Amino acid sequence: MKIYGVAFLAACYLIGQVIGKYIGIALGIGGNVGGVGIAMILLVMVNDRFYKKTSLNVETQAGVIFWSNMYIPVIVAMSSILNVKVALSNGWVAIFSGILATSCCYLLIPLISKWLQLNLKESTK
């Protein structure tokens, strides 16, 4: 049944949220640190384990895949509720620092990607 997949996804999500919150408290931040990432790792690991044994039931998978496809509409809705007016009206400092700092990261991505992957390959050899 599809609901099994949705429930499984919900379990991963909630476990991630709880662990993320505890990490946040432990670090003294209070917020949620990496809860989504932890949930994703959990989902991938359980899914991988199932694949090796019998593979997750097709219907169960469909329950997760539906929500994974809903992700694009959610992103569109999310874009429509950003505070775009404030972003553009808070002066050039915000616009310049936001854009230039990010641009530097974009320029560094090819270099770092190459450097990190090269180092990794050497260390595994």
Add this chain to the structure above:
Amino acid sequence: MVAVEFERIHKMIVVEVLDEIFIKNGLIVSFLIVGIMLFLANWISKNIFYKRIPGVAIAILAALVMAYFGGDKGISNHSFFSGMALLGGAMFRDFTIVATAMGANLSELRKTGLPGIISLFIGVIVTFFVGGSIGYVMGYTDPVSFTTIGAGACTYIVGPITGAAIGASSDLIAISVAAGVVKTIFVTIITPLVAKKIGLDNPSTAMIFGGMIGTTSGVAAGLAATDPKLVPYGALTATFYTGIGVLICPSVFYLLMIYLL
């Protein structure tokens, strides 16, 4: 007499019934709106741009324009669009991003695990110092301003948390939030355009991209418009970025700034 009666019926049908139904069923209305938006965007992509600009990118851009005509919560400030706040809110965003992990490959994630973590730190450091330096050049020269603006350049969550922790003024916090939102919008629009040039076409680079850029919303939206298959990889590292930023901006970086400035 007829006019008055007509007005009464009109009011009953349009204002009371429709308003009530659309506002009560905000989430369902948002499914309809987003569905129509994506349908139109895909049509425009296919027939006007010959798929050179992805439909998702057009839909996101349209959504950003809509957000401009809204208020502090974008278009959802209008009651008809109130459901967008739920559909596009943190709960559905995080839930669906977790679901995308279904398409991720464990060995691929393992392969880029360490580079992903390193890229997180490089991303936060570079963004903080470049962002803060631009504030410095533009007249915000004290340690609190430098740290708050630099943190805001990381994400719009790191900015206000850092600012509040080190006692920044509300103006400064507003600037840092704005810098973070500018970043999210910029990443959303620019990612599909530069993806090829920065080699963003494989899971490994997507993970490093997520770590370097960090704004989960921007990374997720940018990758969706580039190649939806890469979303889980970029999103996975990006979700740790804000946590690391919040951890080191008000502590290590702030102390460093007091020492330097």
